[in-house]
Amino acid sequence: MPFIPHTDDDTGKMLAEIGAESVADLFDEIPDELRIKSLDRVPEAVSEMEIARLMQDRARMDSGALNFIGAGAYEHHVPAAVWEIATRGEFYTAYTPYQAEASQGTLQLIYEYQTMMSGLTGMEVSNASLYDGASALAEACLMAVRANRASKSRRILVAGALHPMYRQVADVICAAQEIEFIDLPFCSEGGHCVLQSLDKYSGEDLTAVIVQQPNFLGVLEEVDAICDWARAQKALTIAVVNPTSLALLTPPGEWGDQGADIVCGEGQPLGIPLSSGGPYFGFMTTRLALVRQMPGRLVGRTVDLDGKRGFTLTLQAREQHIRRSKATSNICTNQGLMVTAATIYMSLLGAEGLARVAGAAHRRTGELCAALCELPGVERVFNRPFFHEVVIRLDRPVAPVLAMLADHEVFGGLDLTPSHPQLGNALLLCATETKNAADIVRYRDLLAEILNRESAAG
Amino acid sequence: MSDKLIFEHSRSGRRASAQAPLAATANDLPEKFLRRSPPLLPEVSELQTVRHYTRLSQKNFSIDTHFYPLGSCTMKYNPRACNQLAMLPGFLARHPLGPESHGQGFMSCMYELQEMLKAVTGMKEVSLTPMAGAQGEFAGVAMIRAYHRSRNDNDRNEILVPDAAHGTNPATATMCGYSTREIPTGKNGDVDIEALKAAVGPQTAGIMLTNPSTVGVFDRSIQEMSRIVHSAGGLLYYDGANLNAILGKVAPGDMGFDVIHMNLHKTFSTPHGGGGPGSGAVGVGDRLKEFLPLPVVGKDGDRYRWLTEADFPQSIGRLSAFMGNAGVLLRAYVYMRLLGRKGMERVSENAALGANYLMKKLQDAGFELAYPERRASHEFIVTLKKEKSELGVTAMDFAKCLLDHGYHAPTTYFPLLVPECLLIEPTECEAKEDLDGFVAAMIAIREQAKTDPEKVKGAPYTMPVRRLDDVRAARQLDLRWQPGAEN
Numbered sequence: 001m002p003f004i005p006h007t008d009d010d011t012g013k014m015l016a017e018i019g020a021e022s023v024a025d026l027f028d029e030i031p032d033e034l035r036i037k038s039l040d041r042v043p044e045a046v047s048e049m050e051i052a053r054l055m056q057d058r059a060r061m062d063s064g065a066l067n068f069i070g071a072g073a074y075e076h077h078v079p080a081a082v083w084e085i086a087t088r089g090e091f092y093t094a095y096t097p098y099q100a101e102a103s104q105g106t107l108q109l110i111y112e113y114q115t116m117m118s119g120l121t122g123m124e125v126s127n128a129s130l131y132d133g134a135s136a137l138a139e140a141c142l143m144a145v146r147a148n149r150a151s152k153s154r155r156i157l158v159a160g161a162l163h164p165m166y167r168q169v170a171d172v173i174c175a176a177q178e179i180e181f182i183d184l185p186f187c188s189e190g191g192h193c194v195l196q197s198l199d200k201y202s203g204e205d206l207t208a209v210i211v212q213q214p215n216f217l218g219v220l221e222e223v224d225a226i227c228d229w230a231r232a233q234k235a236l237t238i239a240v241v242n243p244t245s246l247a248l249l250t251p252p253g254e255w256g257d258q259g260a261d262i263v264c265g266e267g268q269p270l271g272i273p274l275s276s277g278g279p280y281f282g283f284m285t286t287r288l289a290l291v292r293q294m295p296g297r298l299v300g301r302t303v304d305l306d307g308k309r310g311f312t313l314t315l316q317a318r319e320q321h322i323r324r325s326k327a328t329s330n331i332c333t334n335q336g337l338m339v340t341a342a343t344i345y346m347s348l349l350g351a352e353g354l355a356r357v358a359g360a361a362h363r364r365t366g367e368l369c370a371a372l373c374e375l376p377g378v379e380r381v382f383n384r385p386f387f388h389e390v391v392i393r394l395d396r397p398v399a400p401v402l403a404m405l406a407d408h409e410v411f412g413g414l415d416l417t418p419s420h421p422q423l424g425n426a427l428l429l430c431a432t433e434t435k436n437a438a439d440i441v442r443y444r445d446l447l448a449e450i451l452n453r454e455s456a457a458g
Numbered sequence: 459m460s461d462k463l464i465f466e467h468s469r470s471g472r473r474a475s476a477q478a479p480l481a482a483t484a485n486d487l488p489e490k491f492l493r494r495s496p497p498l499l500p501e502v503s504e505l506q507t508v509r510h511y512t513r514l515s516q517k518n519f520s521i522d523t524h525f526y527p528l529g530s531c532t533m534k535y536n537p538r539a540c541n542q543l544a545m546l547p548g549f550l551a552r553h554p555l556g557p558e559s560h561g562q563g564f565m566s567c568m569y570e571l572q573e574m575l576k577a578v579t580g581m582k583e584v585s586l587t588p589m590a591g592a593q594g595e596f597a598g599v600a601m602i603r604a605y606h607r608s609r610n611d612n613d614r615n616e617i618l619v620p621d622a623a624h625g626t627n628p629a630t631a632t633m634c635g636y637s638t639r640e641i642p643t644g645k646n647g648d649v650d651i652e653a654l655k656a657a658v659g660p661q662t663a664g665i666m667l668t669n670p671s672t673v674g675v676f677d678r679s680i681q682e683m684s685r686i687v688h689s690a691g692g693l694l695y696y697d698g699a700n701l702n703a704i705l706g707k708v709a710p711g712d713m714g715f716d717v718i719h720m721n722l723h724k725t726f727s728t729p730h731g732g733g734g735p736g737s738g739a740v741g742v743g744d745r746l747k748e749f750l751p752l753p754v755v756g757k758d759g760d761r762y763r764w765l766t767e768a769d770f771p772q773s774i775g776r777l778s779a780f781m782g783n784a785g786v787l788l789r790a791y792v793y794m795r796l797l798g799r800k801g802m803e804r805v806s807e808n809a810a811l812g813a814n815y816l817m818k819k820l821q822d823a824g825f826e827l828a829y830p831e832r833r834a835s836h837e838f839i840v841t842l843k844k845e846k847s848e849l850g851v852t853a854m855d856f857a858k859c860l861l862d863h864g865y866h867a868p869t870t871y872f873p874l875l876v877p878e879c880l881l882i883e884p885t886e887c888e889a890k891e892d893l894d895g896f897v898a899a900m901i902a903i904r905e906q907a908k909t910d911p912e913k914v915k916g917a918p919y920t921m922p923v924r925r926l927d928d929v930r931a932a933r934q935l936d937l938r939w940q941p942g943a944e945n
Contacts, residue, residue: 034712088515102518176635302934303926337732
């Protein structure tokens with residue numbers, strides 16, 4: 001049997017020691033009527049060779065397309081060393097570092113990760129990660145309600161174009177906490193949150209303001225002004241950011257006069273493959289003053305009995321295994337393995353390398369946008385600065401065009417019609433540094449052909 | 459072994475230059491959006507990075523290197539094939555929003571995984587989207603809430619939780635807007651039925667149960683509990699933390715549970731990864747089908763497609779930006795196919811064999827069991843209260859000494875109701891001689907405690923660090939390295 005070491009002789013000796021006649025005796029406390037009658041719907045076992053063949057065939061079915069979709073999951077180059085090291089058994093098969101002395105590898109790595117994320121976001125403390133960007137935002141909202149004692153309203157303002165899935169997840173996870181989300185529209189010309197749209201709420205009791213930079217549509221928001229406005233209302237600013245962008249863009253800790261209060265986002269761009277949406281990791285950083293309201297694990301530096309530097313989980317009194325129903329969250333794990341990969345990724349790239357990735361990704365999207373907008377019937381939608389993701393509009397419905405592109409193994413972007421019908425036939429594009437000039441030409445030529453053919457046919 | 463932080467290897471201007479695009483690119487971003495100084499990241503070579511993190515890994519205990527009998531965590535072998543096949547380039551490169559036409563390979567795996575999980579749990583529908591056990595719990599209790607609300611049964615405000623439950627259970631109930639009431643555990647390890655009867659009422663939304671429970675026994679009164687809670691109008695939530703103990707033997711659906719979460723990182727052998735990613739797939743019976751979290755994979759003819767709000771208008775909604783921890787799910791799928799039908803049963807049989815054997819050997823060696831008259835499930839509890847009162851050494855001291863003997867410690871001080879406890883789960887993967895070695899280490903530690911208790915209290919001695927000052931860690935918070943900080 002796979003993965004079971006006992007020989008018949010071992011089993012016999014072990015049963016004799018137990019004083020049982022058979023393995024079946026070990027289950028004699030379970031009422032007979034509860035026994036499973038049939039497992040027919042589970043297939044018979046296959047060998048490693050057979051399952052490898054099957055999985056290779058299936059992986060091949062999904063392979064080969066040139067991808068220009070971003071929308072919260074970005075295709076970046078992952079250095080070879082990242083997963084070579086992250087999947088070492090000592091990282092891959094360890095558990096939560098409860099026994100600190102036997103987990104210094106994981107603990108020191110998380111401390112280094114916390115340092116890197118604090119630096120990247122310009123904040124004082126980082127936790128050891130959460131599940132993904134969307135759930136991290138939901139946790140940030142719950143944290144804001146705990147942390148902002150000056151506010152009684154539990155009202156959270158969403159300033160502009162937040163990722164629609166993040167918005168939905170925040171709704172689901174906060175559903176029982178009587179939090180009211182107020183969605184402000186984005187500007188139809190600029191794609192950003194217009195500051196005047198905030199005026200209507202000036203002087204009101206707001207718990208927090210959420211702003212995403214760059215926003216879901218790739219557009220850069222006036223984060224300094226929004227952050228300062230939020231502070232004037234005694235609302236906390238929750239920043240949702242792309243970590244790659246922070247190699248170039250102002251970190252939330254420096255937004256406005258005093259910076260954002262809670263920063264969160266999707267860690268996937270830092271060395272995590274697209275992998276159909278997960279596992280990724282959510283990150284969260286904040287001010288030191290708010291650390292006790294923060295959810296998730298934290299690693300702190302301390303000393304051992306001999307005075308030597310060491311690392312351990314700390315402030316665990318916030319957590320579910322101690323505080324139970326009064327915990328800051330029900331979260332138990334972090335996304336340890338993904339954080340391991342991200343920490344190695346950030347070490348390899350450094351600030352300069354990450355800035356090159358961000359710069360190259362941004363430039364490629366700009367080139368792609370310019371190339372496509374040369375075609376008749378294709379135009380850029382917003383006139384504001386963007387970062388590495390941009391919205392274009394076609395002169396006809398997007399879905400059939402994307403399907404034809406996919407028939408030619410090009411994923412042409414995300415159709416925004418279902419989520420943002422007010423934008424017309426709009427499409428969200430992303431190139432990243434993984435695309436070269438030939439890839440852009442291929443997309444442009446294919447799109448030209450499809451638009452021509454359809455126009456002729458129509 | 460070097461004890462430096464990666465930042466302490468850093469030198470200004472040093473880089474791993476092959477890893478980033480070659481040309482530095484001027485960008486068109488307006489000045490006011492740009493950061494003024496670069497972020498604090500290390501400047502190190504590729505070799506330094508590889509060596510540093512390889513060496514850090516060597517400071518960990520792990521399943522691949524050590525017996526890791528952490529109770530309630532099911533630290534079984536994580537087959538390498540599961541990792542390799544989940545990391546095939548075609549799976550890694552697939553964008554979550556790519557068209558269904560180009561995801562049929564991945565989606566077929568997910569559909570078949572859903573079907574296999576339904577079969578082994580006896581549930582009617584499965585959603586794979588929750589990203590950890592605790593998120594599965596959240597989904598489950600949110601569905602219970604949605605169910606009561608759909609029936610305009612809005613006064614149910616309480617979730618019952620046994621006192622031995624994982625802390626995530628009451629924390630989840632709170633997140634879902636419920637208060638919790640604890641039900642005591644009886645002397646024999648089963649839930650106190652009379653206390654349960656007294657606790658249920660029109661305020662009862664449901665009960666969260668783990669069976670076998672966290673005290674390491676199968677609760678024999680489960681059918682009666684099910685009747686009691688259902689007749690009060692509440693629903694039953696199954697915490698799948700201990701599913702490994704009954705895999706292929708008993709289906710939670712047959713025990714009367716309305717909703718369950720499965721920890722794929724326990725029972726289905728996906729890696730623990732130093733604390734995640736997990737995966738907390740949920741299964742539901744007929745009452746809760748329409749409330750499942752999304753997306754779910756459906757099948758029309760021979761095509762697979764995502765089922766969405768259009769198919770499940772009453773869904774509790776989405777828990778992640780995409781579909782959860784897809785790569786973890788692929789690993790679980792490969793594992794289940796390698797096990798097959800018979801292998802499922804063999805898992806629980808051999809998990810029970812290992813646990814009962816280890817329990818008996820420790821009992822024979824004079825260690826006190828918390829529930830000596832009961833069979834072990836896949837785990838059991840030793841209480842060291844006698845060692846504490848007679849020798850002055852605690853469960854924590856034993857745990858630290860075990861590290862020096864080359865064994866990861868069992869779970870200590872959980873469940874909270876048994877004093878000085880070790881919760882020990884050997885899993886089906888550990889050979890008899892390794893179990894014997896663990897017993898020998900426990901005996902040796904007790905012998906040492908008799909002759910030299912101070913030595914035991916000072917352990918460990920062979921780890922990268924000795925016992926750490928947790929109080930200092932919490933009082934003098936140091937959560938990140940800062941340039942110029944003392945070492």
